[in-house]
Amino acid sequence: MPLGDLEREVMTQLWGSAGPLSVRQVHEAIRGRDLAYTTVMTVLDRLAKKGVVNRERDGRAWLYAPVQTREQMTAGLMMDALEDTPDQDAALAHFVGRLSPEALAAAIEAARRQG
Amino acid sequence: MTALLLGALGLFLSLVAPGLLAAARWPDRAPAPAVVLWQAITLAGVLCALGVVLAGPEELIRAADGNRRVASAALVAALAVAAVIVLRLLVSLGGVMWRSRARRARHRLLVDLLDRAEQRHGLDVEGLRVLDGAQPLAYCVAGRSPRVVLTGGALDVLNTTQIAAVVAHEQAHLRHRHELVRESFTAFYQAVPRPLRSRAPLDAVRLLLEMVADDAAARRSGGDAVRGALTLLSDDSAGAGRDRRLSRLADQQPRSVALSVIVLVGAVALLVLPTLVVVVPWLSVAVSNWPL
Incomplete structure (x- = not known):
């Protein structure tokens, strides 16, 4: 393996x-x-x-x-993927445009609820 | 005269041109050449600034018929300022690239651990990772060993053709090394002093790169699949950029070859012409009066 x-x-x-x-x-x-x-x-x-x-x-x-639960780590990862301000060197290209803060909160909430 | 011309061109390139280009809609029909034009504008702006710094003092002293010692001191000072500008840009670029690499390496490590391999639905995609989560999301992590990441939510809402389109879109980002383009514009943004910096080039280039990736995905899976995936993966909060991508994908001929050629010629001219017309004549005079 x-x-x-x-x-x-x-x-x-x-x-x-x-x-x-x-x-x-x-x-x-x-x-x-x-x-x-x-x-x-x-x-x-x-x-x-x-x-x-x-x-x-x-x-x-x-x-x-x-260190973190699976849900916490997933939520953190999604935040990292979506976060996109030039002061933070973001460079993870994604398919959708920037998500609104509400959508981001929904993503985190969704990630928490699962699993 | 040289310094004045270069200064005027530099001001135009850094203050006026970005606004015009960011507001224009024709780049939607030639996204990749438009990215090259953005790069040419940015680079030419920097070269103009360097030209002003180097030619300005020299021309002033020559006009005032100053003595040799003043001339050499001015030249040393000018070279030092030019070196600071170049260094600041290089340090910024190095920093952005270094931090981006570290961040992506960490992201790749975590996404590998969180991967739900059993949910890949038989998708045979190099570096594909599936995350838990209802929020439909797709992105890629660039690097030597790249990843294409989809959430379970994305796999649920997209059909097979749309999934292929999304994957093709992300692979286009990876294949064309779009992260390097974005990093260079981010580095430029960070290197410019705060009161002068503008997000316009960064945002415009990001949208254009999405369009380039859309076109690659449309060639593979058809424009309808890309449109469908884009509609399902984003909501209205994604804003005007999404609408522009959707409307050009609905077009039968989203790209124009003639326009692409014109834009590319313009980008090259922007870099070459000021050098030939303004800098070379100045250099030939300035070097003959070289004080050092």
């Missing part, structure tokens, strides 16, 4: 869980893919370095949790 897909799969597990997960728990959840334990550990470490998951120590094990 390509590394990108693996990262996405691990994030899906973390987002789907009620609380922080250890490497072993994540490994068990996606075990069907014949993955080495150390691979999962590496992926979680990379995700922590990228600042998308938090890591905290619980006894001898590390526990991992997403």
Whole structure:
């Protein structure tokens, strides 16, 4: 499995869980893919370095949790895609023209409600 | 005389021409050449400013028959001011490109993690990512490994042909490196001192680039599909730009070859003629009196 897909799969597990997960728990959840334990550990470490998951120590094990919920991160991403002022170097071209603030709020609200 | 001519042309290019071009509707029929014309106007304006800075002091001193030491001091000062102008532009461009790249890299990282691969509906598009969300939205993230992003909401409201049109539109942005054009105009905007800067070129160019991408999408999927997608993906808040895009897509012949040629010739002339007519004669005189 390509590394990108693996990262996405691990994030899906973390987002789907009620609380922080250890490497072993994540490994068990996606075990069907014949993955080495150390691979999962590496992926979680990379995700922590990228600042998308938090890591905290619980006894001898590390526990991992997403920094934001899936909905929060999606809403933030949409804001970033739509935000377009020349003072902020925006350069994400999009199909529609600029959305109004109301439409933007609706986008965020819609992103929050889902999932 | 040289400095006066260049100054007048520079003022025209930076204060009058942008307003005229932004208000004109003919660029809708030749969007890509119109972008080139915007670039030529901006660049020629900068060159005029540099010309004034370099030629002005030299001409004044030559007219006043000043001594050699004054002449060399003036030349050094003029070169320094010109260097500051060029540096400011380059630093601004570098900063905008650097920050845009960082922002897009971060965006790409997050969109890859949030991708709902199972919702791609068998769409075979390089770098396609699907986001959760009811708001119909489509955009692209440029870069070495580009992404085309659609929301679930967009996939829900668009039919297959319209989805293909949207994807073709975004791929046109990526293929033609439109982000570089936008970054250069953003950099110019930020480099100009606040009281003098204008959003007009930036907004006009952005709309023209959308039209260029619309045309590419229309060639692939037909103008009706692009119109349909544009109508479904935006609401009235998208404003006059959307209406202009819609009305030109309804046209049988949205683009005019003759107009394109004229505009391109005009853009080249704008850069070449002032140099040939004004700068070269001045240089030949100025260099013969070179004080350093």
